Amino acid sequence: MAMFVHVTSAANAPRIRRSGIRAASYGQGGAHGVYCFPVLPSYTLTHQWLRELARFGSRGGLVAVHVRLDDAQHVLVGRYTDRMREAQAAVSAAEAVRRIAALEDPRGWEVFVPRAIRPREVHRIRTAPQVAGWRYLPDAHGVRPCTCLGCRVRSGYGARRLRERLPHPLDGPPPPTRVLLARVAAAGDPGDPVALREALHWFGMRRRGPLAQLGRLAAHPDPAVREELVWAVARWSTPGVTELLDGLADDPHPDVREAVEVMKEARASQ
Template sequence: MAIFVHLTSAANAPRIRRSGIRAASHGQGNARGVYCFPVLPSYTLTHQWLRELARFGSRGGLVAVHVRLDDAQDVLVGRYSDRARGSQAEVSAAEAVRRIAALDDPRGWEVFVPRAIRPREVHRIRSAPQVAGWRYLPDAHGVRPCTCAGCRVRGGYGARRLAERLPHPLDGPPPPVAALLARVEAGNPGDPVALREALYWFGRRRRGPLDRLIRLAGHPDPRVREGLVWAVAHWSTPGVSELLDGLADDPDADVREAVAAVREPE
């Protein structure tokens, strides 16, 4: 039997003892299941995800749930960055333990069980002091943190001081719509870099001048067309759905994937 550890909020412990671990997380290919990590001789490596998960808050702290899985249980194994690329490997639980244990540096690796964990597979639940592990990403210590809206955690420890010390160039109020439209309409087809920057700012609005941007759906640079998808995806302006319908058949795969991504149900 392969033994793994699953880290979760202490508030979930009574329910886990009673009915197991729900398949609430989303993994590669949007599968539902449970994330865990093999129990290794090193406590620090086994519980490496503690500090990163603690950044997002938990009721009563985190606990470590040890689970026993059949060696033949199918799981996905790989680095967390492999998940988005769809390159995590499907192997048995025993093979996942072997692969991770053989690594020189298993930080950032994870195992995904594509189903719920049954109550009889829960071996024990114990407290887990949140002092082990890395934050943000392995080897992040000493690396200048990114303070863009996508990377920073609002309300996180030291977030305000960090934003004041390292302001991001895209922070602050957006440029006026007239200035953004001037960038969009400067030249034909226009500078792709300037157009993508303007589309970034348009994407932070709830509505916009769709009739002035729609010509970018035919721009020769696919990165501009992809930027258009992300910019208008959540606008309430009439005509967005029809624009996305047209871009769904774009000859570039990245543009088509962007349309599919913004249309996925949340």
Template structure:
């Protein structure tokens, strides 16, 4: 029997003892199942995913659920990046343990069981160490953090200070609205499209904005500016956004109309 560990919130422990582990995880190609990792001689490697999972919140800390699977049980294994490419290999549980144990550096590797775990397969549940493992990615400590939109964690500890200290050239943080409005005014009449598109790009990262000052851009002769206006105001909760999008939905340019349809898709 192959032994694996699944990390989850302590609040889920009573339900797991009663009903097992739900197939709530998402594997490659959207498959539902349970993520876990083999129990290796190294305590640190066995629980390597703990700090990364803790970044996304837990109720009462994390616990380690030890699971026994039949050696012939089919599972998927590989590096977590392989899942996005559909490159994880389907092997038996015993082979997954052998492959990961033989790696020189198994950090970032995982095992995915494409089904739920039954209560009889749960060997034990114990409190897991809360300070073990890597965050963001293996070897991230000591490297310059990326503050692009895809990498940053909104609301994370020190996230705002980090973005202010290491601003990303495309993903901010955005300049203050008064600075952006000054750039729009300095662009001239009707306005340099490149300057206006850049300003609208930064406005699109805000939750509210000066709609009255930007609304005249709906009549700009360059359709790329009107399309950028759609994407900029789409996420705002400022009163009047719906009316502006209604007018842009009747724009003579098809790209502008398609942008309005895209931002209004449920």
């Protein structure tokens, strides 16, 4: 029997004792299952994901759930980056333990069980120190953090101060609304496409915006400006966004119509 550890919120412990671990996580290829890591001789490596998972908050702290799986259980194993590239290997649980234990540096590796964990497979649940492991990525300590839109964690601890201290040239923090509106006005009528697209890029980082002042850009002669308008306002909670998107859904340019379709699907799934 292969032994793994699954890190979760302490609030889930009573339910896990009764019913096991739900297959609530998404893995490679959209599969539902449970993430875990083999129990190794090194306590630090076994619990390496603790600090990273603690960044996203938990009720009552985190606990380590030890589970026993049949050696022949089908799992996926690889680094967390392999998951994005659909490159994690499908192996048995015993082989996953062997591969990770043989690595010189297993930090960042994970095992994905493509099903729920049954109650009888839960070996024990215990509290775990919240200081073990790495944050952001292995060897991140001492590396200048990236504040680009793809790397930063929204609403994370100290996120706003970090963006203000290390502003990214393309990803913010965005200039104030009054400054952006001044740039839109200075672009002229119908307006310089480059200046308008840059201003709309920054508007797209906001949750609400001046739709009344920007709505005229839906008739701009440059389709790239109309497409950027879709990306900028589609996630706003400002009244009138749906009507603006409905109007651009029949835009003569295919790129604009495609942008509207993509963003409407994203809004419907939220």
